[in-house]
Amino acid sequence: DAEITQSPRHKITETGRQVTLACHQTWNHNNMFWYRQDLGHGLRLIHYSYGVQDTNKGEVSDGYSVSRSNTEDLPLTLESAASSQTSVYFCASSDPGTSGSGGELFFGEGSRLTVL
């Protein structure tokens, strides 16, 4: 069965370190998204991609970067981790389909990041 997986599921790091969260999907979806979830804020869009070599900034992109070298993967990098980036991170993918409505989002299990 097709799926979307995130790793690591839990990570503790120190302020200033570079961290990369992996996201791998086997749906063959062109659209991939990274969201962060914090209490009181819901899910906020960090970065997204509509295909290979395409990346776009979301609502809260400062301090984060992504790259899309193939269809399956969209790694999220925190260049210099800050305590404000302690959060649960969700990766999602979708297929816009023939209707062009964007399609439903399939989410990974999430990565819980703690920055000390």
Next chain:
Amino acid sequence: GQQVMQIPQYQHVQEGEDFTTYCNSSTTLSNIQWYKQRPGGHPVFLIQLVKSGEVKKQKRLTFQFGEAKKNSSLHITATQTTDVGTYFCAGRGSGTYKYIFGTGTRLKVLA
């Protein structure tokens, strides 16, 4: 930029009572989706609404999309303990495939 607000933030209901969550966008939407997230889980797609004034039902759940395509609601009739979780709306503007999520409504059902 596009903003999506959702109320209430929390709702505690007795099992068997009804529940409604409301979603309002600052801009006109092309379509809206609803997701459910169980405690400790990830969001799971429930439904998509596309047309102005559209109403869709899934068993005890009724979803509505406003005439102006700027607001939506989810109504659950006779809640059950299995309905516990956070419900999110997610709106998409025109010319994009990205979805902006509402802040979510956390539902607790007391048996």
